[in-house]
Amino acid sequence: MRLYSASSEETLRARKLLVNWADEGLLATEQYQRLKKETVSELRTTNIFLRLVLFLFTLVGVGAGAALFFKVFLSQPLEQTIGIFFLIFAAVCYAGAEVAVSYARLYHYGIEEALAVCSVGFLCAGMQSALFRGSPYSPTPDGVHSLVPAAGALVSLCIWRRFGLWYAFLAAMIFVLFLPGYWTSSHSAQHIVVAVFYAAGLISVAAVRPRHRSDYLDDDFSLVEALLWLGIYLAINLQLSSLNLSAQWWDGGTWNASEFPRPFYWTTWALIWCLPPVVLARGVCQKDRFVIAVGAIVAILTFVSNKPYLGWQRHTWDPMLLGVLLTSVALFIRRWLARGPNGIRHGFTAARLSGKDKHWMNAGSAALGLVSPQSITPSPQPSSSDFRFGGGTSGGGGAGGDF
């Protein structure tokens, strides 16, 4: 199923680890140079920036190529003709991606990724045009129309497995979101169907993962498991998965109780409190970075969405309390770990062990310092203030905002 051999991907993983260890000073330069020769892979890789740019230009080229084809060869085509050609483009793009990997040995190089992504896009557009004459998505129950997102989800899953592209799995999860809308008009049932799909995926991943605990696939499965946990949480948190999220949040949040059956509504409220500890416990037990991160995110989301769930009025100082809580938790964990023997407790440490962490901190602090002033100054509630400051559109922590 996988397009790359296990040995090639293991070699690439070993090379990355060697670079990290050499950066950290865990290997001498001579050792690094010697071991580097033993981790030569035939796969062609590139850095993240060139990968992104190559992805972008491949998308531009393919999109323009398809449009040019229709412009030159089909002046006023029927909807079904367009659909058939979209399907042909999908096949061509997918074949191009396969060829790029098989012959040019591209590995996460941007080009083959964009071709694979285009194949999914063309497939869905082609099926919609060829089978349903391009009628747009409508959230009314019609099982046949669900073929399009179902095909999109399946092909995205195949691309994830074959090319190892994590975002193809995310695309499959997004396609699944559209499925229940074609099967039932009940909003409660739609939430349940999505959660059941994600839960089935989670069970499958959890069953497969132990076999790959120490190999190159562990990172892939870790990310996928984290995405599925997050998907399940978002599917059951009715406050977050609501479409008019921003409009209703500051008005007391009582609307949901009437839209959904009361038992269902309160069951989801109980679940959003149960899920974060489960995810965090799973992440900590497995020492899984992505799952721990998702556990922390869903815990914060639970705190944030609890008041709207209960229909309580939100207060301006709620973010302050959340901030104090987050800071206290971080400080407590750091100190607790630091007081263990050699700064380690139960196999965890707060110390930095990888050069990558420092790199991420440096890049993140510079970028977040530029954007955070814009995000800390929300617009005040118009009814409760006779003056306003905020906006922060000019930087300086809001000092340059709209007074």
Add this chain to the structure above:
Amino acid sequence: MTILARLEHWKKQGAISPEQHAHLASLSRGEPFSLFLELNVLLYAGILAFVAGLGWTVATWSKQLGDVLVLTILSTMLAACFWYCLSRAPVWSPAETPAPSPVFDYVLYLGSLVWCVELAYLENRFHVLSGQWDLYLLATAGFFCFLAYRFDNRFVLSLALSSLAGWFGLTISHWPSHQDAAYRQYALLYCLMVGVGGVILQHRGLKPHFFGTYLNVVTNVLFWALLSGVFNRQGYGLWLLALLIVCGASIAWGLTRRQFAFVAYSAVYGYVGVSSILIRGVTDETLVLGYFVISAVAMLVVLVQIGRRFGRPA
């Protein structure tokens, strides 16, 4: 062969010592498992949420709380943050200095953001510099710059650069009409100031590790300014020339320093600028689409060549 098997093989070969093998194998197994990044992100999110709530509360309840209470609370927090930083900061050094404690950077960041909230409150309530309050931004930029260099903090340096950009933006907003050309000139002046400042500080050995932050900010602002000139209906020739020169410089810098973000910047900004000139006024859709196909393929070929020669992950 998994990494653990490979390490075992290297140990038998004598390529690594048994101690190295034990250490690297435990790292590969995630033993111990570092929560360094996660705890830092949690601290950052906590500070940001706290200051957001503080600003919002002050804005909403200032009348009920009263100016004295609000200013006392904000000033106390400010004083506490800066007292903590000043009392724990190591002796200043022009080189990169590690933070004396894991929370030091976040206390400084909290103090800087509280400073912004207090300044905004003061001006809004008392109108000390009414009509001239862009000077607050200039003073804030200078203050943050001092803090960034004194305490070796990238967060605060970014705040300083965004405050300075805000000052340039606000100064021009006082003009009766907002003209692109005037904005562009100010953007270029900003690039010149920040760029030259960054170069001088780096050459003098003052926190040379900050140079990357300066360079990324300046490059992006400069490209945006030049692109806005290229989009002009008339008189865009010089701007196009300047764009091409900056693209060349950015590529050269990126390739020689192996900082491929700059190659990506020049590829994207350069492509947008040149394309806007070449397809300007062309009404034939076939020609436009043909251009995008050919130019995208050409860009791919060039970038793949660059990638093959320079762009492998280090």
